[in-house]
Amino acid sequence: MRRGLMIVLAIALVGSGIWGYQQYQENMEHNIYLENQFQRMFYDMIVDVENIQVSLAKAMVTGTPKQNVMLFTDIMHLSYDAQEKLSQLPIDHSNVSKTQKFLSQVGDLSMSLARKNLDGKPLDQTETDTLEELHNYANYLSQQLIELQGQIANGGTRIGELARKANQQLKETNANMLTTSFVNMEEKMREYPELIYDGPFSEHLKRKKPRLQGKQINQNEIERIAESFVNDGTKYEANVLGDLNDTRMPAYVVSLKPRTGEANHDLTMAITKTGGKVIWMLDAGNIGEAKLSEEQGIQIAQAFLKNKGYQQMIPTYSVQYDGQMVINFAYQQNDIVIYPDLIKVKVGLDEGKIVGFEAEGFLSNNYERNIDPPKITAEEAREKISMAADVSEPRLAIIPTEGGSEILCYEFKAKYKQDTFLIYINADTGDEQKILQMIIKDEGVLML
Known part of the structure; x- marks a missing residue:
């Protein structure tokens, strides 16, 4: 009987060991997969920034509007792609806000200049000077990212370690090296020129006063607001990391860490100092x-x-x-x-x-808008669209203009052969205000 019990225990021990090893292997494979994903994303971002710098240089020397349209279109897509890659890296959002803003504005300036060149208008000297400054900063950013990649490769730092908080104590030195490098880049990127142009991310629009109102919130209230906003059943410890004052809506940046010690589940958010509203929240969990x-x-x-x-x-x-x-x-x-x-x-x-x-x-x-009735009917708006398109019933929509105002439009979904478009007809004048192509994929719908 005793011997039989020992055999059963031995078998159970072996089985437990095999199961534990399998779990270890699965975790290792998962970590390697994440690491490869982060490394690929980081490399792709570097390539995008390098190509932005090259295309900006070309745009300063070419004299044909047609060629500029192609260059600025490429720069626009590269900038938005680099920004997306940067936003997905496991790096504290507050450390790269200026760099993300720089990429956004380069992309949107390029869109604005592409439209200008489509009208046959050449670049003026101010625009050329701005492009030169942006080229220099894009070159700086490219060099810093390449240097950082070399430090990662030579020093054995893994990008994925920043997301695996359970090992933070053991990897603190390397993780801080990586994060600090991005902070250093941020300090330099603060110097890039202010952009004044007709685009949705332009600085003159960013200076518009937000409509947000409310009382001023202190840090003690901020921690309560942060925990209440998440409210997912997990007990968190909230810590205010710092202030964001050089923004349209000054805010506190707050970190939330699970009290139970759950790995890969830290949250970061920004909460307005006026009114205590959450501007953004990001969960770093896998x-x-x-x-x-x-x-x-x-x-x-x-x-x-x-x-x-x-x-x-x-x-x-x-x-x-x-x-x-x-x-x-x-x-x-x-x-x-x-x-x-x-x-x-x-x-x-x-x-x-x-x-x-x-x-x-x-x-x-x-805010609650006072919206005047449209001056043209939906049928009159429909006449502005090609009869070759298959058009759905419209709905009224207010859309923003690139100059910062708002326009009431009829929104039509139109299909032509294999393509789908959203067409916005000004509800007062009947002019075609905007047209967007809907790229419908398995992953969802994108607008171009």
């Missing part, structure tokens, strides 16, 4: 394989917004990648879609958790 549908993801995001007091928000379009889904919501007033009042929600499709949130557009622009 996202597993998608198990939920697109419809379920939208329902989860809608329920979250309603729970946070954001009523009358309707989903407009979405995109899916790496087990997560980003949904754009616009405010709706009297059945009119208000596109400037925008909120983005990111849902993990593995467990249905809210892993990202951004409401700067809504907090900056939302």
